[in-house]
Amino acid sequence: MVIVTILLVSVLFILTWIIFVKNETKRVLLNKLPGNRSYPLVGSIFPLIFMTKPERFAHIRGLTKIYGPLYRSWVGPFPVVNLTDPHYIELILNNTTHLGKGFVYTFVLPWLGEGLLTSTGEKWHRRRKLITPTFHFNILETFMDSFVEKSKLLVELLRKEANGKTTFNIFPYITNCTLDIIAETAMGIQVAAMSEKDNRYVEAVLGLCGEVSNRLAKPWLGYDPIYYNSSHGKRYLEYLSVLHNTTRKIIHERSKLRQQQTSEEENAIEDDYGRKKRRAFLDLLLDVSKDGKVLTMEEMREEVDTFMFAGHDTTTSSISWTLFMLGLHHDIQEKVYQEIIQVCHVDTPLQFTDLSELKYLERVLKESLRLYPSVPTIARMTSEDMKIDQYLIPKGVTIALHIYDVHRNPKYYPNPEKFDPDRFLPENLKDRHPYAYIPFSAGPRNCIGQKFALAEEKVVLSYILRNFKVTSTQTIDNVNPVQDIVLRPSEGLFVILEERSK
Numbered sequence: 001m002v003i004v005t006i007l008l009v010s011v012l013f014i015l016t017w018i019i020f021v022k023n024e025t026k027r028v029l030l031n032k033l034p035g036n037r038s039y040p041l042v043g044s045i046f047p048l049i050f051m052t053k054p055e056r057f058a059h060i061r062g063l064t065k066i067y068g069p070l071y072r073s074w075v076g077p078f079p080v081v082n083l084t085d086p087h088y089i090e091l092i093l094n095n096t097t098h099l100g101k102g103f104v105y106t107f108v109l110p111w112l113g114e115g116l117l118t119s120t121g122e123k124w125h126r127r128r129k130l131i132t133p134t135f136h137f138n139i140l141e142t143f144m145d146s147f148v149e150k151s152k153l154l155v156e157l158l159r160k161e162a163n164g165k166t167t168f169n170i171f172p173y174i175t176n177c178t179l180d181i182i183a184e185t186a187m188g189i190q191v192a193a194m195s196e197k198d199n200r201y202v203e204a205v206l207g208l209c210g211e212v213s214n215r216l217a218k219p220w221l222g223y224d225p226i227y228y229n230s231s232h233g234k235r236y237l238e239y240l241s242v243l244h245n246t247t248r249k250i251i252h253e254r255s256k257l258r259q260q261q262t263s264e265e266e267n268a269i270e271d272d273y274g275r276k277k278r279r280a281f282l283d284l285l286l287d288v289s290k291d292g293k294v295l296t297m298e299e300m301r302e303e304v305d306t307f308m309f310a311g312h313d314t315t316t317s318s319i320s321w322t323l324f325m326l327g328l329h330h331d332i333q334e335k336v337y338q339e340i341i342q343v344c345h346v347d348t349p350l351q352f353t354d355l356s357e358l359k360y361l362e363r364v365l366k367e368s369l370r371l372y373p374s375v376p377t378i379a380r381m382t383s384e385d386m387k388i389d390q391y392l393i394p395k396g397v398t399i400a401l402h403i404y405d406v407h408r409n410p411k412y413y414p415n416p417e418k419f420d421p422d423r424f425l426p427e428n429l430k431d432r433h434p435y436a437y438i439p440f441s442a443g444p445r446n447c448i449g450q451k452f453a454l455a456e457e458k459v460v461l462s463y464i465l466r467n468f469k470v471t472s473t474q475t476i477d478n479v480n481p482v483q484d485i486v487l488r489p490s491e492g493l494f495v496i497l498e499e500r501s502k
């Protein structure tokens, strides 16, 4: 054991030294940018090592205040340029050159492989073209039945907690609901997460995302030989096995269902429950993987993993933070409620056409995503040298785009901490910089599921808010956000629900 440790430490030093020497030119150029002091091996993120996750999140926010909207940091031996002003963000996102992702994404490669989120170059381009039609606006209408059905089930489950006095964590309820929705709409199968008590898939997503953020804060864990021999790496592999087993099972179940279908059923316009039939995202993947020419089985698994994750964890975060904010602002919640009872009829389910009428709810959702963007930071890799202001940023540098900080920049959002949905009234939008609001990123690699997300969120929130009055029992100051890929409350989001009279 001692020999293995000595060997691993020696490998670590040699690797760090090689990267250090290789990065000499980059170091000279990037050290011209403002930024905090850097140390060998750990780079400039030394303070993060001793911090809790909420402290790390708060610390990174503080760096913008100290160094401004353009600063550099060193994550171990890797350079990162950080941007928090829309003018700089536009240079990266509105550009077809820097489409590759930063080194951070390599930590999710064993899980998501080279799916749409992580792939680059020609591979990404082909996949994006292939998958885009399955999330087209026109297809959303066929998902409505599923959004409504799952929302109703969620309301029934929440009813058991809604006694007007018990405080409980609403986050897991929302997670199970969005998981059921993505499984049914995109994969065409039922995972019944809402009916299970402890869902291993959900636990594994949470655990694996947490491991990725640990790797970032402890640079020595960035080296695979060290990581996979540590307790962290071993846990990562356990989570990975649960996740891949789940997605393989999903693919298997959908294939079996398709084989059982007669050609009559296949061509039917409606399913057995009289709901409009749709071609699920997974059906498209299965069709083009038949002979392995367009996608191999493993490539299909990568996309299923990508969409299962990106399609539920982000919407969970957004719905939950919206409820949290409404639970703190009862006046705004009341306005949303009034709109919902105007638009939605008691006896008939919410219709797709109703969604565009829920204008105030939409502004509330947008404002919540401004303050609590589900993905607080994204990254790109420069694929050629570029200039930002007077600084030359060389090829091969990770650019971190801090969406969270852009959205709280007082230059674009006066009194930025204030929850004010009217910031999204058309008259207040017209003069705002187009890259000052980017919860779904922007440009060619923007979120493919953003219309899906907004439609789903409106339905789920309408059903919850029509049935219950929500009160948050945490404050903004003690809710402690953390970034485990997605923005999460460190301990959960605690609320009291009170049943509304029908």
Ligand code: HEM
Binding pocket: 101, 116, 117, 118, 128, 186, 306, 307, 310, 311, 312, 314, 315, 318, 373, 374, 375, 378, 379, 438, 439, 440, 441, 444, 445, 446, 447, 448, 449, 450, 452, 453
């Ligand atoms: C509130 C909900 C959501 C938010 C805030 C959100 C946000 C984002 C962001 C910021 C990106 C850019 C990531 C990057 O550059 O690394 C992204 C990409 C992506 N999102 Fe979403 N997302 C949401 C919901 C969804 C849903 C529901 C799906 C699928 C059904 C989805 C699928 C994807 C995929 C596949 C990509 C990669 C696109 C590409 O690179 O071509 N997202 N999303």
